[in-house]
Amino acid sequence: DAGVTQSPTHLIKTRGQQVTLRCSPKSGHDTVSWYQQALGQGPQFIFQYYEEEERQRGNFPDRFSGHQFPNYSSELNVNALLLGDSALYLCASSFQGYEQYFGPGTRLTVT
């Protein structure tokens, strides 16, 4: 059984560009949450998707948006990238919101 998978592993973008990160949840999971983890800090909640709808949102600007597909996979989009967006982006899946299982993350570097 594959766990949570994320792509790409690493990504380098320039300020002002847009980026899309992808996540496939663990088999049997229907809820996907996205987190941003800056170096040396704990993950910060961005938003959560359930039944293709954004169910919760953390304190992130509208430049951060997402989508969940019928197969429960999800995308995170970030527009107008800033240097401060450089971080490890983590996807976590769960069944109806309880135990979360994290993917390996996508390391985004903005130059």
Added chain:
Amino acid sequence: QQQVKQSPQSLIVQKGGISIINCAYENTAFDYFPWYQQFPGKGPALLIAIRPDVSEKKEGRFTISFNKSAKQFSLHIMDSQPGDSATYFCAASMSNAGKSTFGDGTTLTVKP
């Protein structure tokens, strides 16, 4: 406002010793408290979790102690091994909410 405070920031323990990491929370609506282990370049891995209706939960060498009145919980790692060297995060969430609020992490080093 930091809702989950974790200490210490770093911890060095000898092999075979006990590692203790503490967390305190503010929001009494939290009712699910997981601990995660993260190795460099990897995502956090769920280690053990507790709900406030019990005061202690043990899984192998890992034990969570929970004090509801003090709004504190801690992770104890017994017989610490060099392979336990990692960053540990406590977190807190509300039922079915999914959203977890994390502490800032504790870097554990177990010396052989």
